[in-house]
Amino acid sequence: STQIQLVSRPTGWPTAENFRTVTVELPGLAAGEVRIENEFMSVDPYMRGRMNDVKSYTPPFALDETMTGGAVGRVVESTSDDVPVGSVVVHQLGWRDVAQGPAAGVRVVPEVDGIPSSAYLSVLGMTALTAYVGLLEIAHLREGDTVFVSGAAGAVGSMVGQIARLKGAARVVGSAGSAEKVALLTERYGFDAAFNYKDGDVAGQLAQAAPDGIDVYFDNVGGEHLEAALGAFNDQGRAALCGAISQYNTEGEATGPRNMANIVTRGLTLQGFTVGGYTQHFPSFMADMTAWVTAGDVVFDETVVEGLDHAVDAFLGMMRGENVGKMVVKTAR
């Protein structure tokens, strides 16, 4: 099995030198295990946090060990009756072409015509569940709300915008980091207005895009975006704090919102969450999302990078904004 390991902990932006590729001889299967040829692996922003040696909701990657993360592949050998050869499975043994472990650690997923297995890492997987839970269970979206989403052309953000519209938002506004992405937001994902945060003045651009203020903010970015949202909120506004990617590779002091008074005077609610605490919503999410995708009410994009040897580049590219929708690596040879 070809596998990618973390060999040193990055400060600021990771570089190729922080990683190495190794070839590992896999032992025979023990009872109740499966061997999987991975088809796709996920690269996700939270993995940057795992490269640091700090306690968090997921433990840090160990140095000189193969990294882990979401992946989907086909079982090629099995000593488990529950997960026979040929099953397509989602599991956590990414960053390698061939994975092996207990069948209890994998989830068998259906093969559906027209839906690539990578969808279980995107629109039918963790990132879309994050959008669903964050919007409905954390921000408590109501009909008629004006919703603002940052990171809106990414895996989570593109789902937030579409789910908001389907669940009755009156106006959906998004921000992203290029003119092409801004065009996608309004032309493909159904946003009512969008702007490029790299043009500057996030607060001013948000005020133009949402002249009557916002009721919900789905925060993927933190920093200046969160500050702008706090200034744009209507009374009883609600923010789902999902991530703060503008700060994941920052060295030194991070910038944060300075206008905290609005939280008090407008009676705002800001709630952080990690999706792992809300997996009880997976069945209702799957039912809704499968119906939406089948009906064409939700469209999704994936940016596919070919080859495990480009997985680190894919991860860094995602952090720099080279993806539209979900960034995945095609590991199948």
Ligand code: NDP
């Ligand atoms: P994306 O697909 O959105 O990819 C990351 C995107 O972040 C890039 O495409 C880039 O788009 C944008 N970005 C990078 N740097 C900046 C910056 N300085 N300012 C603004 N945008 C930036 O990733 P995901 O959808 O997987 O994740 C989105 C967010 O959700 C992250 O913060 C992540 O940590 C969080 N998350 C949280 C979960 C939870 O359980 N709480 C679960 C999953 C994700 P652009 O070109 O627009 O800059």
